Amino acid sequence: METRELRYFIAIAEELHFGRAAQRLGITQPPLSRAISQLERRLGVTLLERSSRSVTLTEAGAVLLREGRAALDAVDAADRRTRRAALAGTGQADLVLVTKAGASGELLSKLLDAYAAEPGAATVDVILCGIAEQERLLRDGRADVALLHRPYDSTVGFDTEELCTEGQVALLPSGHFLTGRAKLRMADVAALPGLPMPRWPGRDGTYPDGPGPQVRDHTQLYQLIALGRTCTVLPESCRVSLRPDITAVPVLDAPPVTTVIAWPPHSRSRALAGLVRAATRL
Amino acid sequence: METRELRYFIAIAEELHFGRAAQRLGITQPPLSRAISQLERRLGVTLLERSSRSVTLTEAGAVLLREGRAALDAVDAADRRTRRAALAGTGQADLVLVTKAGASGELLSKLLDAYAAEPGAATVDVILCGIAEQERLLRDGRADVALLHRPYDSTVGFDTEELCTEGQVALLPSGHFLTGRAKLRMADVAALPGLPMPRWPGRDGTYPDGPGPQVRDHTQLYQLIALGRTCTVLPESCRVSLRPDITAVPVLDAPPVTTVIAWPPHSRSRALAGLVRAATRL
DNA sequence: CCGGATCGATGCCGCTGAGGTATCGCTGCC
DNA sequence: GGCAGCGATACCTCAGCGGCATCGATCCGG
Numbered sequence: 001m002e003t004r005e006l007r008y009f010i011a012i013a014e015e016l017h018f019g020r021a022a023q024r025l026g027i028t029q030p031p032l033s034r035a036i037s038q039l040e041r042r043l044g045v046t047l048l049e050r051s052s053r054s055v056t057l058t059e060a061g062a063v064l065l066r067e068g069r070a071a072l073d074a075v076d077a078a079d080r081r082t083r084r085a086a087l088a089g090t091g092q093a094d095l096v097l098v099t100k101a102g103a104s105g106e107l108l109s110k111l112l113d114a115y116a117a118e119p120g121a122a123t124v125d126v127i128l129c130g131i132a133e134q135e136r137l138l139r140d141g142r143a144d145v146a147l148l149h150r151p152y153d154s155t156v157g158f159d160t161e162e163l164c165t166e167g168q169v170a171l172l173p174s175g176h177f178l179t180g181r182a183k184l185r186m187a188d189v190a191a192l193p194g195l196p197m198p199r200w201p202g203r204d205g206t207y208p209d210g211p212g213p214q215v216r217d218h219t220q221l222y223q224l225i226a227l228g229r230t231c232t233v234l235p236e237s238c239r240v241s242l243r244p245d246i247t248a249v250p251v252l253d254a255p256p257v258t259t260v261i262a263w264p265p266h267s268r269s270r271a272l273a274g275l276v277r278a279a280t281r282l
Numbered sequence: 283m284e285t286r287e288l289r290y291f292i293a294i295a296e297e298l299h300f301g302r303a304a305q306r307l308g309i310t311q312p313p314l315s316r317a318i319s320q321l322e323r324r325l326g327v328t329l330l331e332r333s334s335r336s337v338t339l340t341e342a343g344a345v346l347l348r349e350g351r352a353a354l355d356a357v358d359a360a361d362r363r364t365r366r367a368a369l370a371g372t373g374q375a376d377l378v379l380v381t382k383a384g385a386s387g388e389l390l391s392k393l394l395d396a397y398a399a400e401p402g403a404a405t406v407d408v409i410l411c412g413i414a415e416q417e418r419l420l421r422d423g424r425a426d427v428a429l430l431h432r433p434y435d436s437t438v439g440f441d442t443e444e445l446c447t448e449g450q451v452a453l454l455p456s457g458h459f460l461t462g463r464a465k466l467r468m469a470d471v472a473a474l475p476g477l478p479m480p481r482w483p484g485r486d487g488t489y490p491d492g493p494g495p496q497v498r499d500h501t502q503l504y505q506l507i508a509l510g511r512t513c514t515v516l517p518e519s520c521r522v523s524l525r526p527d528i529t530a531v532p533v534l535d536a537p538p539v540t541t542v543i544a545w546p547p548h549s550r551s552r553a554l555a556g557l558v559r560a561a562t563r564l
Numbered sequence: 565c566c567g568g569a570t571c572g573a574t575g576c577c578g579c580t581g582a583g584g585t586a587t588c589g590c591t592g593c594c
Numbered sequence: 595g596g597c598a599g600c601g602a603t604a605c606c607t608c609a610g611c612g613g614c615a616t617c618g619a620t621c622c623g624g
Binding site: 001002003004006043044045046047058059060062063064066067068069070071073074075077078079081082083085086088141156157158159264265266267269 | 283284285286288325326327328329340341342344345346348349350351352353355356357359360361363364365367368370423438439440441546547548549551
Binding site for chain 4: 286309310312313314316317333334335
């Protein structure tokens with residue numbers, strides 16, 4: 001199976017329309033029709049049900065869509081990582097690290113400092129993004145390593161080392177009556193009248209239903225907390241960069257958050273191994 | 283990058299010889315030379331250092347070898363799983379499960395029974411093999427799901443659910459003086475004079491150095507234990523199928539072994555989801 | 565120091581197959 | 595029933611893949 005065929009099939013499987021898929025691929029419709037039926041012939045499998053008015057995926061087609069995406073990501077990763085490997089020492093970044101904006105800022109800077117101090121350390125680029133993108137960046141080779149936070153982030157499919165574990169704190173508007181308490185329980189925070197927990201977008205970009213305000217990043221979140229519209233529970237390391245109009249109170253029974261360094265299991269380059277070593281020594 | 287180019291490059295990177303690589307690929311040498319230099323031109327990267335008497339990999343070439351193998355495995359997996367998906371309901375196996383021979387026999391049969399009793403259960407094939415092959419089979423799509431044993435097996439790169447945890451027992455020849463004890467410690471077993479621990483092959487197929495006998499499977503192992511040539515520590519579930527000339531004694535401070543069900547993270551088909559559900563309900 | 569052997573690169577040719585244009589056949593809709 | 599939308603097919607062109615012959619560089623034995 002050639003990657004061209006995979007790309008074609010995935011385009012059709014996503015569009016469910018030969019014409020539009022062809023347009024997206026920058027070719028015309030007939031070669032696309034032929035490529036797909038040839039792929040079906042070679043696999044000995046019907047991938048699409050065509051009814052001259054609509055195209056639908058068969059069971060096997062759905063499998064190939066899932067598996068093919070993963071395979072194409074792997075091929076793209078090979079391409080990108082090879083290109084980047086060739087630039088080593090030219091001032092380009094040898095490693096690309098992704099993490100969530102607003103999380104583990106202190107740990108990250110300590111890690112980068114510690115690694116940079118090592119002899120022969122590679123240069124490290126940092127990308128800040130949402131969790132949904134992190135996985136994708138690691139899988140398709142635009143990034144090499146990530147800082148993730150269990151149990152919030154899934155570490156499925158990656159090799160990991162634990163870096164540190166911390167408790168969680170509730171963030172409340174300063175002056176809120178609960179800020180007088182030295183410690184809280186989840187039940188105290190969950191049912192606060194007038195301060196519903198915020199809703200974060202899922203990995204498909206849509207928001208779950210519920211009473212809380214929609215938030216996309218920590219700036220929005222902090223603003224809404226300061227305004228007295230929401231409250232939240234975050235790892236206690238967020239305290240070092242907290243605005244004065246927000247107060248943090250430890251939540252005893254919140255699950256502890258473990259920061260881990262994660263990378264695709266097969267890609268253990270020398271530079272990556274050095275970074276991981278520096279991280280575990282912190 | 284096309285899979286053909288990847289296959290060509292990997293062949294050369296492994297052989298480090300254009301002629302032999304071409305032979306292995308079933309083509310002649312000139313097209314291979316051209317394909318590689320074209321790949322290098324397209325990537326903008328030198329992959330091989332040719333000195334007209336020898337071929338060596340560059341840094342970037344080594345990266346592409348690693349990443350390319352993973353990518354090709356992913357493409358092969360897409361191919362195989364698509365083919366198998368199309369055979370659903372034709373009496374072919376819908377799921378292929380791998381595990382080590384001689385481990386968790388009881389758990390496995392309970393799992394298969396429980397799943398088979400579910401409405402709409404798919405047919406499940408079982409492959410027994412060594413740990414080195416398990417990973418590969420899962421990665422290139424010849425298998426869909428595995429039973430692994432932490433901490434012995436690495437679960438890196440896979441999604442897992444824990445099934446059960448058990449202690450470990452020492453296996454000694456019946457009549458050995460230690461079999462009179464109700465419990466042991468690792469130190470008791472490690473330093474037994476005349477009963478050195480056996481040596482298992484690593485994932486490259488070679489045996490580590492040491493005094494113990496080389497073993498390749500449990501039959502060999504049991505034979506050597508019964509002969510009084512070695513002893514070992516295994517999960518206690520091995521007791522149900524133990525020969526009478528071998529005696530098991532609990533080892534209190536041996537690390538507990540957790541049996542997990544593992545699968546590639548992106549491939550969560552309905553059948554697989556059903557099997558995992560049945561497993562967690564055991 | 566030279567002739568032969570080895571090995572990768574290059575020039576040239578034939579043919580497969582990928583992509584384009586035009587058109588057909590089917591289907592749902594007004 | 596006419597028309598529009600959509601995928602399949604027929605036919606053509608040409609890029610590019612693979613094979614053959616050969617070149618140029620390097621190593622080696624004598």
